[in-house]
Amino acid sequence: MADQQHAYLTAEQVRALYVQAPISNLTVVVVSTLYFLVLRSHLDTFPLLGWTLLMWLAAGYRLVLWSLHRKDGGKTPPALWLRRYRDACFAVGCAWSLATLFLADMGDHVVVAALFMLVFGVTSSAVAILSMHLPSFVLYVLPQLLILGLVLLSRGVPELYWLVGAVCVYALMLTLFARNAGQLFRGHVQLATQNQALVGQLNAENARREDVIRERTETLRATNQALEAEIVERKKAEAALHEQQRSLRRIANHDPLTDLPNRLLMIDRLGHAIRRSHRSETGLAVLFIDLDHFKEVNDSLGHTAGDQLLKAAAGRLVACLREGDTVARLGGDEFVVIAEDACTASDASVIASLIQSAFNEPLDPSLGDFCITPSIGISLYPQDGTDTETLLRNADAAMYRAKSDGRKAFRFYSADMTEQARERLAIETALRHALTRGELWLAFQPRHDLVSGRLVGAEVLVRWEHPTQGLLLPGRFIAVAESTGQIEQIGAWVLDEACRQLKRWEQAGIPEIGLAVNVSGRQVLQGNLIETVQAALERTGCRPDRLELEITEGFLIRGPEASRVILERIRDMGVRIAIDDFGTGYSSLSYLKQFPIGTIKIDRSFVRDITLDPNDQAIVTAIVALGRSLGLRVVAEGVETPEQMAFLGECGCHEAQGFLYSKPLNVREFLGYCKRPGDRG
Numbered sequence: 001m002a003d004q005q006h007a008y009l010t011a012e013q014v015r016a017l018y019v020q021a022p023i024s025n026l027t028v029v030v031v032s033t034l035y036f037l038v039l040r041s042h043l044d045t046f047p048l049l050g051w052t053l054l055m056w057l058a059a060g061y062r063l064v065l066w067s068l069h070r071k072d073g074g075k076t077p078p079a080l081w082l083r084r085y086r087d088a089c090f091a092v093g094c095a096w097s098l099a100t101l102f103l104a105d106m107g108d109h110v111v112v113a114a115l116f117m118l119v120f121g122v123t124s125s126a127v128a129i130l131s132m133h134l135p136s137f138v139l140y141v142l143p144q145l146l147i148l149g150l151v152l153l154s155r156g157v158p159e160l161y162w163l164v165g166a167v168c169v170y171a172l173m174l175t176l177f178a179r180n181a182g183q184l185f186r187g188h189v190q191l192a193t194q195n196q197a198l199v200g201q202l203n204a205e206n207a208r209r210e211d212v213i214r215e216r217t218e219t220l221r222a223t224n225q226a227l228e229a230e231i232v233e234r235k236k237a238e239a240a241l242h243e244q245q246r247s248l249r250r251i252a253n254h255d256p257l258t259d260l261p262n263r264l265l266m267i268d269r270l271g272h273a274i275r276r277s278h279r280s281e282t283g284l285a286v287l288f289i290d291l292d293h294f295k296e297v298n299d300s301l302g303h304t305a306g307d308q309l310l311k312a313a314a315g316r317l318v319a320c321l322r323e324g325d326t327v328a329r330l331g332g333d334e335f336v337v338i339a340e341d342a343c344t345a346s347d348a349s350v351i352a353s354l355i356q357s358a359f360n361e362p363l364d365p366s367l368g369d370f371c372i373t374p375s376i377g378i379s380l381y382p383q384d385g386t387d388t389e390t391l392l393r394n395a396d397a398a399m400y401r402a403k404s405d406g407r408k409a410f411r412f413y414s415a416d417m418t419e420q421a422r423e424r425l426a427i428e429t430a431l432r433h434a435l436t437r438g439e440l441w442l443a444f445q446p447r448h449d450l451v452s453g454r455l456v457g458a459e460v461l462v463r464w465e466h467p468t469q470g471l472l473l474p475g476r477f478i479a480v481a482e483s484t485g486q487i488e489q490i491g492a493w494v495l496d497e498a499c500r501q502l503k504r505w506e507q508a509g510i511p512e513i514g515l516a517v518n519v520s521g522r523q524v525l526q527g528n529l530i531e532t533v534q535a536a537l538e539r540t541g542c543r544p545d546r547l548e549l550e551i552t553e554g555f556l557i558r559g560p561e562a563s564r565v566i567l568e569r570i571r572d573m574g575v576r577i578a579i580d581d582f583g584t585g586y587s588s589l590s591y592l593k594q595f596p597i598g599t600i601k602i603d604r605s606f607v608r609d610i611t612l613d614p615n616d617q618a619i620v621t622a623i624v625a626l627g628r629s630l631g632l633r634v635v636a637e638g639v640e641t642p643e644q645m646a647f648l649g650e651c652g653c654h655e656a657q658g659f660l661y662s663k664p665l666n667v668r669e670f671l672g673y674c675k676r677p678g679d680r681g
C-alpha cells in the first residue's frame with residue numbers, strides 16, 4: 001500500500017511539475033529576454049546576451065523534457081522524470097543565480113532593483129510551481145539566494161549583513177511555505193490515493209457483490225427452475241396418484257373380468273337402495289342369478305372361454321335391465337341384480353323373464369351354439385327382509401330352490417327356503433366327517449338280462465347313515481357334495497369300495513357280475529378320475545371289464561371335448577362307459593359317436609308309462625333301435641312291472657333294473673340275492 005502510495009505520489013508530482021513546465025519556462029524565456037532588453041544599455045551586451053541565451057538554453061532544456069515526457073506515454077518510470085526535472089531546476093536556478101553575480105556590482109539603481117525583483121520574483125513564484133517536490137524547489141531556489149547572500153556578504157558593509165539575514169529568513173520562509181504546500185499537495189495526493197484505493201475497494205466490493213448477486217441470481221434461477229420442475233413432477237405424481245387411487249377404488253369396487261360392481265359395491269348400493277325405499281315407502285327386488293352347469297362348461301371349454309362366456313353373460317344382463325338397476329358379479333357364475341323404484345313381485349317376475357329370454361340365444365356363438373340358462377332367486381323388500389344380508393341370503397335360498405326344481409327357472413323366496421338353506425348347510429358340515437367316521441355305505445341295485453332273466457350286475461348307489469337323521473339317500477347330499485367339491489373324495493371312495501366288493505365276490509365264487517358306479521361331471525373334469533380309477537383297480541386287483549362308469553347324458557352334452565379324452569383313457573383301461581338318464585337331454589345325438597360309450601341307460605321317466613303312453617313307447621323303441629344299431633348295450637331303468645319288462649324285452653332292450661327285480665340292497669342282502677337259485681349261472 002505504501003509503495004503504491006509512493007508511486008502514485010511520484011506520478012502526481014511529475015504530472016504537476018510537467019504541467020506547469022510550458023508556462024513557467026516560457027515565462028523564464030520572456031523574463032530573461034525582457035531583462036536583456038532593459039539591461040542592455042546598462043551592461044555589456046555580450047555577457048548579458050550570454051546569460052540570456054543560457055537562460056533560454058536552461059528553459060529550453062526543460063521544455064524539451066516536457067515535450068519528451070508528453071510523448072513518453074508512461075513508458076519511463078515517473079521517478080526518472082522527477083530526477084530529470086529536479087536536475088533541470090537546478091540548472092535553471094544556477095542560471096538565474098549567474099544574473100546576481102554579474103548584476104550585483106552595478107552601481108546602477110535600476111539594475112540592483114531589477115536584480116532584487118528578479119531574485120525575489122523568481123524564487124517566490126517557485127513556491128507555487130515547485131513546492132510539490134521539495135528537492136526541485138530547494139535546488140532551484142537555493143543557488144539563487146545563496147549567491148545573493150554571498151554577494152551581499154562579500155561587500156563587507158555591516159548594514160548589508162542585516163540584508164543577508166533577511167535573505168536567510170526569506171529563504172527559510174520560502175522553504176517552509178514550499179514544504180507546507182508540498183505537504184498539502186502530498187496530503188491531497190494521499191487523500192486522492194486513499195480515495196482511489198477506497199473507490200477501487202468499493203468497486204472491487206461492488207464487483208464482488210455483483211458477482212455474488214449474479215451467482216445467487218443464478219442459483220435462485222436454477223432453484224426456481226428445479227422448483228418449477230419439481231412442481232411439474234409433483235403435479236404429475238399427484239395426477240398419477242389420483243389416477244392410481246381412482247383405479248384402486250375401481251379395482252376395489254369392481255369385478256376385473258366383467259367390470260360390473262363387485263360384492264362390496266353391490267352391498268353398498270343395496271344398502272342405499274333399502275334406505276331410499278324405506279324413505280319413499282316403495283319396494284325393491286334382489287335377484288340372485290346363477291348360471292346352470294357353468295362350472296362344467298368352464299372346465300370343459302377352458303377358463304379363457306369361460307371368461308368370455310361370463311363377460312357375455314354380464315353384457316346380456318346389463319342390456320336387459322333399466323339404467324338405474326344394479327347388476328353385480330359376486331364371483332364365479334353368480335350375479336345379483338338390484339331392481340329399484342317401486343319394484344313389486346310382478347315387476348320382479350317381468351325382470352326375471354326378461355333375463356331368461358336374454359339367455360335364449362347362445363352367449364357366444366364363436367364358442368358353440370349351446371345356451372347357458374340362468375337359475376334366478378328373488379327376494380323382495382320389505383316383505384322378505386329389511387337389511388342387505390337377509391335380502392341376499394333369501395334371494396340365494398330362492399335361487400337354490402330354482403336349481404333343485406330343475407334349473408332354468410326363477411323362484412320367489414318363501415319362508416320354508418330358509419329352513420332348506422339351513423339344512424343344506426348342516427348337510428355340508430356333517431358330510432365333511434361322513435367318510436372318516438364310516439357313515440357312508442354302498443347299496444347295490446340288481447341288473448338283469450332281459451332275455452335270460454339272469455342277474456348280470458348291479459348299480460352302485462351310495463347311502464349315508466347320518467348320526468342324527470338316520471339313512472339319507474343321495475338326493476339329500478350328492479348335490480351339496482358336488483357344489484362343495486366333496487364329491488371327488490366321496491366318488492373315489494365309492495369306486496374303491498365297489499372294486500373291492502367285485503374282487504371279494506370273484507374270490508367267493510359268485511357268478512360273474514359287473515358293477516356300475518355313478519360318476520358326477522365334477523369328478524370327470526376337476527378330479528383326477530383316470531388316476532382314481534387306475535388306483536382303485538390296482539389296489540383291489542379287480543378286473544376292469546367288471547366295472548362300468550355311469551355318466552349322465554346332460555354332462556356329456558355340456559362338456560364334450562375335455563371329458564372325451566378322459567373317458568377314452570378310462571375306456572382304454574378296459575372299463576366300460578354308460579350314459580345315464582338317456583333321453584332327458586335335448587341336444588344332438590352326435591356325442592354318441594364322439595364318446596367311447598358302451599351302454600345306454602334309458603331314463604326311468606320313459607319307462608314309467610311305457611305300457612300306457614304311445615309316445616314313451618315310440619321313444620323307448622327308438623332308443624333301443626339306436627343303441628343296437630350303434631352296437632351298444634341298452635339298459636332300462638325303473639322297471640316296476642312285468643308288463644314294462646315284457647315290452648322292453650319285445651323291443652330288444654338288453655337289460656333292465658328296477659323295483660320289479662329289487663330295490664337297492666346292502667352288501668349282505670345283495671349277496672343273498674346273488675345266491676338265489678334262479679340267478680346262478
Ligand SMILES: Nc1nc2c(ncn2[C@@H]2O[C@H](COP(=O)(O)O[C@H]3[C@@H](O)[C@H](n4cnc5c(=O)[nH]c(N)nc54)O[C@@H]3COP(=O)(O)O)[C@@H](O)[C@H]2O)c(=O)[nH]1
Pocket residue numbers: 445459460461462473474475478491494518519520580581604637638639640657658659660664
Ligand atoms: N355321483 C354319484 N351319484 C350317485 C351315487 N349314488 C347315487 N347317486 C345318484 O343319486 C341318484 C339317486 O339315487 P337313489 O336315491 O339311490 O335312487 C336310485 C334308485 O333307488 C332309484 N330306483 C331304482 N329303481 C327304481 C324304480 O323301479 N322306481 C323308482 N321310483 N326308483 C328307482 O333310482 C336311482 C337310480 O337311478 P339311476 O342313477 O338313474 O340309475 C342316482 O340317480 C344317482 O345319480 C354315487 O355314488 N355317486
